[in-house]
């Protein structure tokens with residue numbers, strides 16, 4: 029359902045070329061829960077953004093929801109992402125003028141839905157991430173971990189087939205973090221969602237089916253989690 | 257050197273009052289390394305901002321560098337903070353138009369210093385956080401953990417007596433995180449700096465002399481780290 033073939037991503041800084049990713053072959057099957065780990069700066073966020081069609085590679089091919097992105101226009105890629113992907117950004121990207129509840133509802137609004145029809149779902153998501161009593165707070169009236177949880181809830185509101193999460197527990201205490209990881213695990217086991225989590229947290233990786241390790245823009249190792 | 261007495265912080269949300277902190281007595285001695293832990297939303301960032309004079313309490317007293325802040329004007333508090341405190345924010349607060357190197361140098365500039373005289377110190381800080389080859393990158397050309405490391409380096413550039421760090425390893429892999437924690441520990445042991453770290457990471461807390469636990473805006477427990 030997600031795939032990169034020989035993918036590279038370079039950034040030009042004057043005369044210097046930064047190789048953020050080099051020759052990455054990465055595949056995620058439908059309904060899998062995969063974790064991506066690696067040192068700071070190793071290319072994890074870059075890979076996640078390519079997988080979600082938020083950016084294009086310098087070289088190689090990316091397939092999202094089975095569609096090869098190099099063959100599609102930007103508009104087509106945007107539609108595929110909106111239909112299929114929930115993205116949890118490393119720094120959330122919440123709208124500062126909207127409340128927690130409105131930020132969570134935003135993907136539905138963008139999709140042309142009538143938000144009133146989804147009130148029950150939004151209430152349930154707020155409760156799932158422990159923010160029922162913070163629904164009217166704007167981002168600057170929320171703690172760091174509360175903002176992160178708004179971003180997490182938002183990623184699930186369209187019931188997407190694929191959830192891409194960039195360090196979803198980075199600002200959470202271990203108890204709250206485990207609740208979120210449990211939510212991701214259940215989405216996979218009960219609802220068949222495909223989950224890709226970038227994480228520095230070994231405990232988060234332990235919730236996945238397998239772990240891929242990045243270093244200096246390349247895949248260097250794999251680990252299969254034999255859950256027992 | 258840092259103290260809160262019976263400190264409370266309330267936010268008014270229409271008819272509802274949010275008690276971010278309630279009756280907090282907290283003291284840090286000169287040259288100590290203290291960690292503050294607690295669930296997401298328990299008041300850790302709020303407490304750190306009050307300790308650094310970035311905000312005022314609703315009730316109670318705050319002393320910074322031995323001075324009682326309620327007796328001082330905003331300008332006086334700002335001067336005391338600039339002279340004595342290096343702050344690492346939970347979400348960094350880097351200037352998007354400046355490079356990593358320029359962001360690190362900013363406190364010196366604000367202090368009216370000639371930055372050229374401090375080139376060696378800035379080079380050393382860049383190397384200490386592993387960003388020598390990223391000095392010309394702006395924040396949007398840096399990974400999340402690289403941005404965090406710029407914020408960390410910036411907090412040390414004025415050799416402040418006090419460093420207040422809000423989740424300084426939240427976006428770092430465990431190896432890089434330990435290097436940063438080692439840097440904080442050495443600042444305390446070798447240079448006598450006073451360090452207060454808010455963290456969700458038990459390993460980070462283990463580098464401290466003692467740990468204070470917050471829950472629902474109150475101090476609920478203490479732990480002395482008997483380092484041996």
Ligand SMILES: Nc1ncnc2c1ncn2[C@@H]1O[C@H](COP(=O)(O)OP(=O)(O)OP(=O)(O)O)[C@@H](O)[C@H]1O
Nearest residue numbers: 169171172173174267276296297298299300301302
């Ligand atoms: N401006 C504000 N208006 C209303 N409530 C606020 C405001 N700022 C913070 N709060 C509330 O105060 C409480 C404490 O916030 P704080 O940022 O100190 O938590 P924290 O312990 O740092 O959490 P985290 O670990 O998630 O960063 C939270 O419940 C938050 O919703």
Ligand SMILES: Nc1ncnc2c1ncn2[C@@H]1O[C@H](COP(=O)(O)OP(=O)(O)OP(=O)(O)O)[C@@H](O)[C@H]1O
Nearest residue numbers: 039048068069070071072073074397399400401402
């Ligand atoms: N726009 C850009 N221009 C130049 N270099 C960039 C740009 N964006 C990212 N990079 C570089 O690409 C590399 C990979 O970045 P990426 O954000 O994918 O790392 P990461 O693995 O997510 O790191 P972290 O764990 O710190 O979040 C980094 O070394 C970074 O400096």
Ligand SMILES: [Mg+2]
Nearest residue numbers: 073118399400
């Ligand atoms: Mg990243």
Ligand SMILES: [Mg+2]
Nearest residue numbers: 171172301346
């Ligand atoms: Mg906080």
